[in-house]
Amino acid sequence: MARVTIEIPPEPAAIRIARVAAGAAARRAGLDSDTADDVRLAVSEACASTLTASGVHGSDGDDAITLELHDSQGFEAVITGRSSVSSGAVDDGLDELELATHVMSALAPRYVCEHEGGKVRHQLWWPVIDLNA
Amino acid sequence: MELVVDHRTEGDFTVLDVHGEVDVYSAPALDGHITSTISAGQPRIVVNLTDVDFLDSTGLSALIRGLKHAREADGTLRVVASTEKIIKVFRITGLADPLGLAATVDEAVGA
Numbered sequence: 525m526a527r528v529t530i531e532i533p534p535e536p537a538a539i540r541i542a543r544v545a546a547g548a549a550a551r552r553a554g555l556d557s558d559t560a561d562d563v564r565l566a567v568s569e570a571c572a573s574t575l576t577a578s579g580v581h582g583s584d585g586d587d588a589i590t591l592e593l594h595d596s597q598g599f600e601a602v603i604t605g606r607s608s609v610s611s612g613a614v615d616d617g618l619d620e621l622e623l624a625t626h627v628m629s630a631l632a633p634r635y636v637c638e639h640e641g642g643k644v645r646h647q648l649w650w651p652v653i654d655l656n657a
Numbered sequence: 658m659e660l661v662v663d664h665r666t667e668g669d670f671t672v673l674d675v676h677g678e679v680d681v682y683s684a685p686a687l688d689g690h691i692t693s694t695i696s697a698g699q700p701r702i703v704v705n706l707t708d709v710d711f712l713d714s715t716g717l718s719a720l721i722r723g724l725k726h727a728r729e730a731d732g733t734l735r736v737v738a739s740t741e742k743i744i745k746v747f748r749i750t751g752l753a754d755p756l757g758l759a760a761t762v763d764e765a766v767g768a
Contacts, residue, residue, distance in 0.1 A: 537682045565742075
């Protein structure tokens, strides 16, 4: 599968588009339906927590949330967006961020979250078992 | 699919039958239904998620807020779910017991 990149506006309604795409890509990569459900949920959590961390709601090209999907070595989903959490600008919703992090950590065998330069990057990875190998 | 919430009564509980997906977009609507039910003097609530296709941590947070609000009004809030992918979210977050997760509305009302 070629690398798929989707850019969505920082709006709650747009996150559904991201998780549908992620689920479809996961199935295309060979993940079973249960794991594809995990991918959908984890990607949705990453996008929603990025939206919450940005403190931004509304269309703005600079604040878009980017979803990258590829299956070159396992199935990977990378979600990036603006973050103001480190600056302390977001006081509400931090319990929700912790809950989202807990869910992503439980669903993805590998989950890394990084904050740098006003951006947050969520990296989620699942193994893909090649039954033909 | 937009969130649809139907209200009905079972014993002294108000049952909120939820249909659709509960996420960052629709969780505020669920919040609203729970709050309005409590404000109407009906703080004993069962939230029925058997017809819900998707639930994430924003949905869980709405349910936790609802539970706190119901308790403040001397009531309670319990949740019903029967789909494994929905039950899984409660299980991995440890919120199944605090939210009284049950498999059927009858079980939740009778608990």
